[in-house]
Amino acid sequence: MLFNIIQKSFLNQKKAVALMLVSVAAGTAVTASLLTVSYDISGKVSKELRSFGANILIEPKVEGLAGISGQKRFLREEDIVRAKAIFWRHNIIGIAPMLEATVEVKANSRTATYDIIGIWYEKSLPLPGEEKQFTAGTRTVSPWWDIKGQWPDSHEKVIAGASLSERLGIKTGDEIFMNGKRFTVSGTLETGGREDNQIIMELGALQEFMNMPGKISKVLVSALSKPMDEFAYKDPATMTQAEYEKWYCTGYITSIAKQLEEVFRGSRAKPVWNIAETEGKVLNRLTLLIYFLSFLSVLAAALGVSTTMIMSFLRRTHEIGLMKAVGADSGKIITVFISEACLTGLIGGTIGYVLSLIVSQYIGTQVFSARLEQREMLLPIALGSAVLIAVLGTILPIKKALSIKPAIILKGAE
Amino acid sequence: MSFIILKNIVKEYGPAHALRGVSMEIQKGQWVNIMGPSGSGKSTLLNIIGGLDTPTSGEVFVEGIKINALSEDDLACFRREKTGFVFQQSHLVPYLDAVENVMLAQYFHSMADEEEAVGALTRVGLEHRLKHRPSQLSGGEQQRICIARALTNDPVLLLADEPTGNLDRENTKMILELLKKLHSEEHFTIILVTHDPFVSQWGERVLMMEDGSIKSDAPINP
Ligand SMILES: Nc1ncnc2c1ncn2[C@@H]1O[C@H](COP(=O)(O)OP(=O)(O)OP(=O)(O)O)[C@@H](O)[C@H]1O
Numbered sequence: 063m064l065f066n067i068i069q070k071s072f073l074n075q076k077k078a079v080a081l082m083l084v085s086v087a088a089g090t091a092v093t094a095s096l097l098t099v100s101y102d103i104s105g106k107v108s109k110e111l112r113s114f115g116a117n118i119l120i121e122p123k124v125e126g127l128a129g130i131s132g133q134k135r136f137l138r139e140e141d142i143v144r145a146k147a148i149f150w151r152h153n154i155i156g157i158a159p160m161l162e163a164t165v166e167v168k169a170n171s172r173t174a175t176y177d178i179i180g181i182w183y184e185k186s187l188p189l190p191g192e193e194k195q196f197t198a199g200t201r202t203v204s205p206w207w208d209i210k211g212q213w214p215d216s217h218e219k220v221i222a223g224a225s226l227s228e229r230l231g232i233k234t235g236d237e238i239f240m241n242g243k244r245f246t247v248s249g250t251l252e253t254g255g256r257e258d259n260q261i262i263m264e265l266g267a268l269q270e271f272m273n274m275p276g277k278i279s280k281v282l283v284s285a286l287s288k289p290m291d292e293f294a295y296k297d298p299a300t301m302t303q304a305e306y307e308k309w310y311c312t313g314y315i316t317s318i319a320k321q322l323e324e325v326f327r328g329s330r331a332k333p334v335w336n337i338a339e340t341e342g343k344v345l346n347r348l349t350l351l352i353y354f355l356s357f358l359s360v361l362a363a364a365l366g367v368s369t370t371m372i373m374s375f376l377r378r379t380h381e382i383g384l385m386k387a388v389g390a391d392s393g394k395i396i397t398v399f400i401s402e403a404c405l406t407g408l409i410g411g412t413i414g415y416v417l418s419l420i421v422s423q424y425i426g427t428q429v430f431s432a433r434l435e436q437r438e439m440l441l442p443i444a445l446g447s448a449v450l451i452a453v454l455g456t457i458l459p460i461k462k463a464l465s466i467k468p469a470i471i472l473k474g475a476e
Numbered sequence: 477m478s479f480i481i482l483k484n485i486v487k488e489y490g491p492a493h494a495l496r497g498v499s500m501e502i503q504k505g506q507w508v509n510i511m512g513p514s515g516s517g518k519s520t521l522l523n524i525i526g527g528l529d530t531p532t533s534g535e536v537f538v539e540g541i542k543i544n545a546l547s548e549d550d551l552a553c554f555r556r557e558k559t560g561f562v563f564q565q566s567h568l569v570p571y572l573d574a575v576e577n578v579m580l581a582q583y584f585h586s587m588a589d590e591e592e593a594v595g596a597l598t599r600v601g602l603e604h605r606l607k608h609r610p611s612q613l614s615g616g617e618q619q620r621i622c623i624a625r626a627l628t629n630d631p632v633l634l635l636a637d638e639p640t641g642n643l644d645r646e647n648t649k650m651i652l653e654l655l656k657k658l659h660s661e662e663h664f665t666i667i668l669v670t671h672d673p674f675v676s677q678w679g680e681r682v683l684m685m686e687d688g689s690i691k692s693d694a695p696i697n698p
């Protein structure tokens with residue numbers, strides 16, 4: 063009977079029902095899209111933010127006599143692939159080794175001492191234990207590097223930093239002498255950073271030139287990480303076993319650094335704090351903003367439903383008075399109208415959910431140039447919030463309906 | 477103890493007095509007609525007896541229950557358990573058909589029972605109009621649905637506010653015959669408001685109202 067009443071009453075007020083469905087569907091679509099985005103936003107945005115540079119720096123550990131005597135220590139190039147074998151390997155999206163040295167540069171009959179760095183610009187390495195390759199190199203941590211000319215294709219070619227080139231008066235194609243050996247400038251680089259005053263060459267070439275095979279001075283890592291929270295700031299040394307495990311297996315920048323330190327022999331890995339912290343803050347705020355917007359959209363939709371419902375109730379006061387006159391108590395009246403609301407919610411929610419699939423993919427491609435992952439659990443959430451919208455929107459009208467006096471309504475009606 | 481007892485019922489709408497201290501008693505199984513000029517308080521009195529309205533002061537007892545002291549929900553319960561109401565205008569839900577309108581009252585009472593609803597409509601001679609909506613039926617037919625609806629939950633008290641007000645003599649007679657049958661066979665207590673002297677001849681007792689008070693109260697001589 064209840065279903066019969068609802069079905070016929072829906073058919074009897076198609077316009078109002080359609081309006082409510084639109085409100086609910088729109089509210090659900092916005093909420094569900096925002097939630098879809100929010101699931102992925104941390105990942106997507108932190109990937110975007112990662113283009114601002116490395117957030118972990120791995121250097122040789124300096125301790126004991128070596129520190130006092132100033133003896134230079136190095137990391138091993140062969141350890142780089144091991145970074146892709148740690149627990150959080152999939153979060154490592156960029157890794158770039160670097161060997162630093164100083165050389166005497168002679169060009170245009172001027173001589174001066176300059177820093178020289180050996181790097182990989184873009185290099186494919188085999189993933190340990192897998193068929194696949196991964197890309198390492200400076201481009202993966204500093205994608206803004208823009209070389210005018212060409213990256214050296216032989217060991218006799220170098221890139222010259224922009225400031226250095228200006229000072230020495232050299233340009234692409236010129237020849238320079240380093241420690242007496244002849245090299246060709248194949249390109250110039252301007253980054254606004256230290257590189258502008260350095261000579262840059264292929265890592266292998268520099269290792270050979272300086273006779274330091276397999277050695278590197280430091281490694282820059284770009285890693286996706288979970289924003290730091292209170293727990294993350296705890297000192298791992300003071301943690302219990304269980305706490306330590308939880309910390310180790312959570313993608314905090316510090317725990318990723320710790321795991322990297324374990325695979326690079328003789329190393330110390332530390333987060334580049336100003337970058338890591340800014341990222342965390344931005345992500346936290348974005349997520350908060352999204353939740354807030356979702357809440358607002360639920361509220362706005364509920365308001366829309368409420369106004370439509372109130373209008374429809376005004377037209378239905380006679381019917382409600384009649385229901386009361388033939389003996390409906392508040393429980394039954396609430397049952398009828400909450401059921402109507404739930405049904406509106408379920409139908410509107412389904413429509414809204416389907417819409418959100420389209421909307422969130424549009425947002426994904428427009429804002430992040432990527433498809434957003436669709437989660438199954440979003441359907442119950444969408445339907446839940448749709449029913450919530452409809453029920454919230456019905457509360458006020460129901461309160462009004464319950465205050466209707468049947469005698470007054472029935473006397474004046476028709 | 478009388479079936480219905482009214483003690484000094486006053487109903488005020490702001491400064492206006494609809495009822496100015498009405499007291500009376502009605503016995504179980506009695507058929508009482510209420511007459512009087514327009515605005516004299518007939519509907520107000522009926523609504524108060526049926527628990528559709530509450531008096532400003534005074535006491536109403538039905539079967540020993542003091543209904544003017546009941547809460548909203550208890551009053552709703554009283555209405556669906558004890559009373560059957562037939563209104564002056566046939567109040568029906570426009571988008572439900574005849575059977576469904578009767579079943580609606582059953583649903584609010586306990587459980588909708590289509591067979592019983594069809595039975596009630598058959599009793600009022602509407603078995604051939606079950607699936608019609610109110611707008612597809614004549615005034616007399618609509619009024620008969622209302623009577624069927626009023627009867628469906630086995631009430632002890634049938635309240636009718638000008639049930640034949642909009643009907644021609646033929647239909648009026650038919651409704652009255654129906655009420656008479658219910659009254660004599662099933663011993664319903666009936667309170668009926670009417671302007672029509674023809675209608676007031678049916679029944680056992682006539683109350684004349686004027687300006688919110690009972691002016692006369694007399695039995696009908698058969
Ligand atoms: N809701 C209301 N607000 C204000 N005054 C009302 C209200 N309902 C009834 N009245 C007044 O109370 C008085 C009695 O009304 P009631 O409906 O009982 O009259 P009645 O005898 O049934 O008249 P009729 O024969 O025209 O149906 C009238 O003067 C009417 O104007």
Ligand SMILES: [Mg+2]
Nearest residue numbers: 518519520637
């Ligand atoms: Mg009246």
